[in-house]
Amino acid sequence: MYNAKAYSAASATAPLASTTIPRRDTTDRDVQIEILYCGICHSDLHTVRNEWESVMPTVYPCVPGHEIVGRVVKVGSAVTKFKPGDLAGVGCLVDSDHTCPNCRADVEQLCPNATFTYNSPDKHLEGITYGGYSDSIVVDEHFVLRVPANLDLAGVAPLLCAGITTYSPMRRWGVTTGTKVGVVGLGGLGHMGVKLARAFGAHVAVFTTSPGKKEDALRLGAHEVIISTNAEEMQQHAGSFDFILDTIAAEHDINAYITMLGRDGNLTLVGAPEKPLAVSAFGLLFGRRSLSGSLIGGLKETQEMLDFCGAHNITADVEVIPIQKVNEAYERLLKSDVKYRFSIDMASLKSE
Ligand code: NAP
Numbered sequence: 305m306y307n308a309k310a311y312s313a314a315s316a317t318a319p320l321a322s323t324t325i326p327r328r329d330t331t332d333r334d335v336q337i338e339i340l341y342c343g344i345c346h347s348d349l350h351t352v353r354n355e356w357e358s359v360m361p362t363v364y365p366c367v368p369g370h371e372i373v374g375r376v377v378k379v380g381s382a383v384t385k386f387k388p389g390d391l392a393g394v395g396c397l398v399d400s401d402h403t404c405p406n407c408r409a410d411v412e413q414l415c416p417n418a419t420f421t422y423n424s425p426d427k428h429l430e431g432i433t434y435g436g437y438s439d440s441i442v443v444d445e446h447f448v449l450r451v452p453a454n455l456d457l458a459g460v461a462p463l464l465c466a467g468i469t470t471y472s473p474m475r476r477w478g479v480t481t482g483t484k485v486g487v488v489g490l491g492g493l494g495h496m497g498v499k500l501a502r503a504f505g506a507h508v509a510v511f512t513t514s515p516g517k518k519e520d521a522l523r524l525g526a527h528e529v530i531i532s533t534n535a536e537e538m539q540q541h542a543g544s545f546d547f548i549l550d551t552i553a554a555e556h557d558i559n560a561y562i563t564m565l566g567r568d569g570n571l572t573l574v575g576a577p578e579k580p581l582a583v584s585a586f587g588l589l590f591g592r593r594s595l596s597g598s599l600i601g602g603l604k605e606t607q608e609m610l611d612f613c614g615a616h617n618i619t620a621d622v623e624v625i626p627i628q629k630v631n632e633a634y635e636r637l638l639k640s641d642v643k644y645r646f647s648i649d650m651a652s653l654k655s656e
């Protein structure tokens with residue numbers, strides 16, 4: 305065991321602050337990574353503030369962060385994919401049972417025994433797992449991703465969650481050339497959804513509550529932008545979408561988006577608001593529409609997504625911040641004021 309520097313929250317109401325955490329020594333199958341950048345996902349904020357208490361109560365101290373990119377410093381004797389010096393990525397998962405039907409189907413994120421990168425029971429050390437707001441992490445090589453060498457690392461980090469969470473449902477629902485795709489909410493997930501949908505050849509529209517994001521949405525690849533608070537604009541698009549990805553992090557009227565779908569259209573929910581959403585049966589019945597959820601993606605698909613991003617030169621648009629600004633960044637996330645992902649430069653931890 306060795307000590308790593310990190311930022312943690314002591315309770316649901318405490319700000320994140322500098323701390324030291326234990327990391328395990330590398331076992332045969334482990335990769336030790338020096339973390340260079342970690343993205344800030346809205347899930348970090350939900351967890352730190354215990355907003356998902358009814359489903360996944362937060363254990364404190366909590367070290368969030370599951371959009372990790374860094375450099376390998378050490379590998380165990382059985383590791384074959386990595387050597388010291390390689391770039392590496394870690395997303396939301398660090399372990400699973402490898403034997404259940406979901407693991408065998410390459411959807412480890414759905415394994416009943418999955419270990420998430422933070423706030424999960426730690427099989428190696430006592431207590432819970434600690435995430436990427438840290439200078440170092442040790443992970444089983446199965447859960448470590450190869451990072452394309454041509455991409456900006458600060459912008460790669462968010463691909464490990466925001467990238468795969470939007471890539472996976474669009475692949476599953478067959479988004480391709482000519483599909484009319486709506487992306488609801490232009491934040492971290494939403495802006496990746498726009499870039500990826502565009503790269504798949506879709507016709508892309510953004511639904512936003514922020515008129516000030518219109519130009520950015522077009523620059524990111526949207527063909528059109530719909531201000532969701534404008535009833536007239538919404539009405540013009542009713543019944544016209546094949547697929548809609550809802551990334552909203554807060555309470556909202558999901559029915560307003562379900563009725564945007566055409567016949568047999570699907571709305572996939574990836575946003576995880578604290579409170580349940582009320583769904584009107586009629587929006588689904590008329591038009592034979594469907595409503596689904598999606599959770600990140602398996603390791604194989606995450607690697608496929610990273611390779612796709614490497615080939616298409618896709619990264620997140622990031623505002624790089626020192627870790628000392630993390631609490632400020634959380635407040636800005638709550639105000640939908642993020643362009644379009646915060647990426648923490650972990651070199652800033654050295655001064656702590
Ligand atoms: P984010 O960067 O904060 O973006 C969320 C966007 O939703 C905002 O930028 C805003 O876009 C819109 N929004 C926020 N509050 C709203 C409200 N009250 N009404 C309508 N729109 C609102 O968050 P994120 O990191 O992209 O995460 C989004 C959600 O996905 C979170 O709940 C997160 O926990 C969840 N998530 C799920 C998965 C998964 O596997 N399913 C993975 C990662 C994250 P506009 O300004 O454009 O309206």
Ligand code: ZN
Nearest residue numbers: 345347465466
């Ligand atoms: Zn996330």
